[in-house]
Amino acid sequence: MDFELLLGLGRFVLATTLLLLLTVPTAFVVIQMEMKIIAQMNLRFGPNRIGPKGIFQSTIHGFKVLAKEDTVPDQADRSTFTLAPWMVFMAAAMSMLVIPFAPGAIAADFNIGIVYFFAVLGLSVVGLLVAGWASYNKYSLLGGLRSAAQMVSYEIPLTLSIVGAVVLAGTLSFSELIAWQLDHGWLLMWQPIGLGIFYVSSLAEVNRTPFDMVEADSELVAGPFTEYSGMRFGFFFFAEYVALFIMSAILVSLFFGGWLAPWPFPAQLGGFAGTLYGIFWFFLKTYIFVFIAVWLRATLPRVRVDQLMGMAWKVLLPLALVNLFITAIAVVVFDL
């Protein structure tokens, strides 16, 4: 058998396994941050009993859902009901494939990484819709439909907002985009409007406050997750927080230089040391944006469902188009 092929297969299996394993501590860390930071902002202490300073609270929660009873509603569509958590979780896990953690630490450096990312992340809406439909519950169905409406609407400005950056850098590959940012400065300076649109619609895309219409507790109990329990609910929960991490990671890669340090990257730092250096900056920046998302959740109330759609179609989409138009003209005129 072809040695090259075997090597490639081995590398693929290793990378996907590592990424799947990475989702678990990532979800634990993000959930822990969420509990602790919101508590602190509410003038509470937050979890502080399990482990030093309560750092194992979310881990305990994670193992707790494993031990819980897994119920399926009487009239639920069993096969799709079972499949839905998988779809949501796999959408999040698969989109991790193209996240550029550091030079050399990127599972699949596609030349169409950005397209792949948005295509795969968009699959989670199918999972949510299926979960809502299969549960045989009005709250679930409403939540699922809301998620479909919201995520489909916001995917358009979300995708259009980065087309400007893609036109500017002339690439759809994450690593080349970061290489471009190394030469020209972070895209944050080139695409401020794109950044704003991207950030707002990414919050909506991962169903974060203030756009958490999908599981608006006060209106929909828990949206599509209402009938789920045990580890199936755990999968949804994990996927949600992993998606938050992924969105922050992509935001960092697209607009904040990915693994680049705020000062010029020391070129002599090659190989393994360079990878570690890149991972440090990448995770630092990513968790800063996770913090900001949690901070937003501690601050803002939920927007009304009709305002939400109006915002996507009447504000963000035209803005994104204008941004793209200006960028395209600038690229032609200044020959960037």
Added chain:
Amino acid sequence: MSIPGSGIAKGMATTFRNFFAPKVTRQYPEQRPEIPDRWRGRLDLIYDPFGEHKCEVCFQCAQVCPVEAIDMSGFDSEGNRIRYGMQEIYDERRDPNAYRRAGLAARPMRNPARWDEAVDTPWVDATIDGYGGRPEALVAVFGAVQDRYGYLPERALRRISDRTTIHWAQVFGAAGLGGFRLLPAGGHVVTVCVCASCRFAGGPALLAALEDELGILAGEETADGAFSLAVGTDVGAGSISPAIRIDTLVYGPLDADKARHVVHERRRAADQATAGATA
């Protein structure tokens, strides 16, 4: 006109300040609130060991209440309706049972068997008459009753109250002052509270100390049957934890030495009572 997004920025600034601000949560088992010395806890009508209200509607509490917070109504020994304070205008407030007035189910007697303990009523009457039926002879009558039964049965006390026309509360109070048993031998149940608060504050140490003091394990009875040791979460004394309860009296907060002392004193009193009864 305000700048769009300025409200969001203001809110974010507030939450960010709060992030570093001192927290207001009181970490309960470690940090306890200051409880004033005169705090009496939740007001409740207490029960005697037989599960009956100790309240006799004697109005003493209502009369001494400085802020006139208490009004009450009930029935006297003749069955006449008596009351203190404003006329009750709502039917549900007219119920003489405080628990039913509060919308709760009246508590059942804890031990109906003891309540029905047969007593030689003519003999009790004769004893009372032998002392002339005077209130100052109450303790002597108690002594005679305890000589015969080994303790003061509920029925006998009721009979004494009726015969001497001394208020039941006073009869019961005098009987409980010391030197007399209100339950057959073996009646003292020492309950160590194992609620979360008490456990945290050192309940297990109390249990160990009492097991050592009484020489028995939880759930057992001493060889002479004077004490039994139990654990429970129904002591209801979180603010004075760790607490123990002996029959109906709650003690707390205790440390191991104090708990030993309380039980030791109670045992001494019980021994004296038996000694007095046999003498």
